Amino acid sequence: MKVEAILGEDPKAREEAIAAAASAPEHERSALASKLGPLARDAAAALAAGEADSEGNTARLGRACTGLSVLRVEAAKNCLLRIADEGTPAVKSTLARALRATKTSEGRAVLVHLLSDDDARKDAIIAIGAAPWPGVLQALIEVAEADDHAARIAAIPIAKCGASGSPNEASAAADFLLEQLDDDVALPTAAVALLRFGRGFPAIAKVAKRIAKGPGNRKVACLCLVAAYGDEGNANFLELALAGTKVDGDAARAFLEPLMKDADERIRAAAERTWKALDLK
Numbered sequence: 001m002k003v004e005a006i007l008g009e010d011p012k013a014r015e016e017a018i019a020a021a022a023s024a025p026e027h028e029r030s031a032l033a034s035k036l037g038p039l040a041r042d043a044a045a046a047l048a049a050g051e052a053d054s055e056g057n058t059a060r061l062g063r064a065c066t067g068l069s070v071l072r073v074e075a076a077k078n079c080l081l082r083i084a085d086e087g088t089p090a091v092k093s094t095l096a097r098a099l100r101a102t103k104t105s106e107g108r109a110v111l112v113h114l115l116s117d118d119d120a121r122k123d124a125i126i127a128i129g130a131a132p133w134p135g136v137l138q139a140l141i142e143v144a145e146a147d148d149h150a151a152r153i154a155a156i157p158i159a160k161c162g163a164s165g166s167p168n169e170a171s172a173a174a175d176f177l178l179e180q181l182d183d184d185v186a187l188p189t190a191a192v193a194l195l196r197f198g199r200g201f202p203a204i205a206k207v208a209k210r211i212a213k214g215p216g217n218r219k220v221a222c223l224c225l226v227a228a229y230g231d232e233g234n235a236n237f238l239e240l241a242l243a244g245t246k247v248d249g250d251a252a253r254a255f256l257e258p259l260m261k262d263a264d265e266r267i268r269a270a271a272e273r274t275w276k277a278l279d280l281k
Helices: 002-007 011-022 026-048 054-069 074-086 089-098 105-114 121-130 134-146 148-164 167-180 187-200 204-212 218-229 234-242 249-259 265-277
Strands: none
Touching: 002 011, 002 026, 002 054, 011 026, 011 054, 026 054, 026 074, 026 089, 054 074, 054 089, 054 105, 074 089, 074 105, 089 105, 089 121, 105 121, 105 134, 121 134, 121 148, 134 148, 134 167, 148 167, 148 187, 167 187, 167 204, 187 204, 187 218, 187 249, 187 265, 204 218, 204 234, 218 234, 218 249, 218 265, 234 265, 249 265
């Protein structure tokens, strides 16, 4: 009955069955893995073969993989890794989404494994970003350093990891994101990540103040960080905004306008303060 509930359409029954499976004795979890594993592989094969009910196969595969991910037994982990290695892009994407916000070491190991897969990397980063853990930080940074597109997707997860981790992890995350400000394409997502989680990076205002004295588009982003997390008075902040080369007005407006509509009051206020200090019209 537990298997049917895990694979079924009723969200409440599915949630209850997964919770019961996660807390069951090891022998029961192992037995459940032996039942769910073949069903997951069958659904993966059907989805890969393009059988008519692709939506149903996707749902069935996702539910089976979610169930396997909570069992904390080697058989379940090995089944998920096999699906990751042998699956088509659609299968791998479904697997990554099924592991969104996973809390088990087995589920997390599969997501880290998927980071090395070109077909699944984006979905794996998004799944990790739902509830990242400090131990995944280095893997995210390595992937982001090797893949510019991944770097933009990973900015928020990297910031979350650093802000909730040790001082060393906070420094590593902040250093990576600050380096991204040198890239005009990566700058917006890196800056937003730093703004959202800057409270977890104690030295961010000091570093941003130093960078803001220089030229380039990153000056505007760093002014926002100083406004959000620094203690500069109005006179000093204005002096910092006017120091160095004049910023490009169009680029500054394009960066600040979305931030002035952000849901976070701190970000809105920082963007508005920066806008006024730069005397943008």
